[in-house]
Amino acid sequence: MTEFESVIGIEIHAQIATKTKMFCRCDNDSFDKEPNSNVCEVCMGFPGQLPVINSEAVQKGIKAALALNCTVPEYSKFDRKNYFYPDLPKGFQISQYDKPLSEKGWIEIEVEGNIKKINITRLHLEDDAGKLTHIPGGTLVDYNRSGSPLMEIVSDPDIRTPEEAMAYAKEIQNILRFCGASDADMEKGMMRFDASVSIRPKGETKLNHRAEIKNLNSFKSLGAAIKYEVERQIALWNEDQPLKKDITMGWADDSGKTYFLRDKEGSDDYRYFPEPDLPPLIVTKDQLEKIAATVPEMPAQKRKRYEKDLGLLPDDARILTSDIYTAQYFEEIVSIVKDPKKAVSFMNTILLKRLKEDQIALEESPVNAGDLAKLIVLVENGEISNNQAKDEVFNAMYEYGKTAEDVVKEKGLKVVSDEGAIEKACKKILENNPDTLEDLKMGKERAFGFLVGLVMKETKGQANPKLVNEILKKLI
Numbered sequence: 126m127t128e129f130e131s132v133i134g135i136e137i138h139a140q141i142a143t144k145t146k147m148f149c150r151c152d153n154d155s156f157d158k159e160p161n162s163n164v165c166e167v168c169m170g171f172p173g174q175l176p177v178i179n180s181e182a183v184q185k186g187i188k189a190a191l192a193l194n195c196t197v198p199e200y201s202k203f204d205r206k207n208y209f210y211p212d213l214p215k216g217f218q219i220s221q222y223d224k225p226l227s228e229k230g231w232i233e234i235e236v237e238g239n240i241k242k243i244n245i246t247r248l249h250l251e252d253d254a255g256k257l258t259h260i261p262g263g264t265l266v267d268y269n270r271s272g273s274p275l276m277e278i279v280s281d282p283d284i285r286t287p288e289e290a291m292a293y294a295k296e297i298q299n300i301l302r303f304c305g306a307s308d309a310d311m312e313k314g315m316m317r318f319d320a321s322v323s324i325r326p327k328g329e330t331k332l333n334h335r336a337e338i339k340n341l342n343s344f345k346s347l348g349a350a351i352k353y354e355v356e357r358q359i360a361l362w363n364e365d366q367p368l369k370k371d372i373t374m375g376w377a378d379d380s381g382k383t384y385f386l387r388d389k390e391g392s393d394d395y396r397y398f399p400e401p402d403l404p405p406l407i408v409t410k411d412q413l414e415k416i417a418a419t420v421p422e423m424p425a426q427k428r429k430r431y432e433k434d435l436g437l438l439p440d441d442a443r444i445l446t447s448d449i450y451t452a453q454y455f456e457e458i459v460s461i462v463k464d465p466k467k468a469v470s471f472m473n474t475i476l477l478k479r480l481k482e483d484q485i486a487l488e489e490s491p492v493n494a495g496d497l498a499k500l501i502v503l504v505e506n507g508e509i510s511n512n513q514a515k516d517e518v519f520n521a522m523y524e525y526g527k528t529a530e531d532v533v534k535e536k537g538l539k540v541v542s543d544e545g546a547i548e549k550a551c552k553k554i555l556e557n558n559p560d561t562l563e564d565l566k567m568g569k570e571r572a573f574g575f576l577v578g579l580v581m582k583e584t585k586g587q588a589n590p591k592l593v594n595e596i597l598k599k600l601i
């Protein structure tokens with residue numbers, strides 16, 4: 126049996142987070158708006174209307190390009206991509222063809238502990254089409270989304286498995302959010318994928334004909350569609366019927382199958398030509414430097430820094446950089462507390478676990494970062510024990526919105542570090558439990574823990590456990 130390798134490239138369309146659309150002044154936020162209420166002559170393609178380039182879209186596009194390690198040339202231009210579709214009122218899309226905004230980037234992805242570099246061919250700007258809704262007996266069209274600014278991010282065919290494809294798409298989403306270029310909210314259709322899939326016998330380097338699966342709108346569909354299509358192509362190959370041309374496919378989420386749409390269009394089909402209504406796009410070195418200065422630390426850099434400088438475990442670093450809110454929350458805590466590992470322990474094992482159980486997003490957490498940090502500081506200063514903090518105090522903060530200090534005051538939780546008082550309690554317990562003391566002397570080590578427990582009970586859980594241990598040992 127021939128062993129196959131799949132060759133996958135991904136195109137990502139992400140809506141750029143701007144106030145207005147790509148070439149007109151309509152609001153870029155159409156979510157929840159009445160259909161066809163957020164439109165104007167330009168984005169409806171009326172004759173004689175002139176587009177104007179949205180500078181915020183250009184700046185955010187460049188920011189994303191730099192975050193993806195792309196090169197941004199001084200000169201780029203817009204082109205008309207001609208095709209007819211009912212949701213495209215102009216009869217063409219304004220895109221970038223041979224001189225894109227940026228080229229030749231890369232990102233790193235991690236799958237099962239292995240780091241892999243995926244090259245990015247280009248990132249260019251374009252405008253979006255409207256939206257069709259098929260209903261029994263007809264089709265509805267809503268032009269609200271028409272003219273929204275998009276960036277298209279095209280990868281090299283470097284991806285080999287559905288898992289790598291999903292990791293790649295998630296990392297791009299994370300990067301776009303970290304740099305503020307796109308909200309990349311899949312549920313609102315702000316990020317969509319096309320996956321090009323071909324196969325070849327392992328060891329060969331030739332690129333065979335591919336199937337481009339259009340409009341995948343979740344990570345799950347992306348992975349499932351690629352998996353299905355690879356298996357389909359292998360079956361065809363084994364029947365001696367490999368793909369004889371490039372094709373365009375659709376994906377049906379409900380049946381879990383790809384289906385044939387049409388032969389793949391080549392660039393000739395689109396009759397690209399330079400957009401006559403727009404000037405070339407010139408990005409000066411000075412402008413580029415200014416934008417570069419606003420690109421924040423990216424998730425991969427953060428992960429490395431957390432591991433190297435803060436001594437965190439790779440798994441913890443990954444959780445904390447899994448989205449921008451989590452990273453910001455963590456960094457606010459770390460700026461206040463002494464021990465980053467303690468911050469991780471409170472965040473990952475207490476707060477995030479509880480939020481997950483309650484299905485609450487971190488952005489809506491009832492305990493904010495500053496307050497969680499104050500709780501950790503109380504532990505660091507030895508004012509309350511770790512267990513008190515993680516249990517009683519945290520729960521009261523989470524459930525009743527109280528601050529750590531209030532809870533400690535109300536419940537009288539302060540740890541007793543008064544050695545005299547602890548010694549007195551220890552002596553009393555030893556006197557009242559001669560049998561346990563005897564067991565201990567006979568070598569039953571568990572008896573010691575039992576005595577510690579009794580002292581803690583005697584002091585109503587307020588004694589500093591470290592001191593209890595020390596003093597008990599001394600007395601015995």
Ligand SMILES: [Zn+2]
Pocket residue numbers: 146149150151163164165166167168169272
């Ligand atoms: Zn408009």
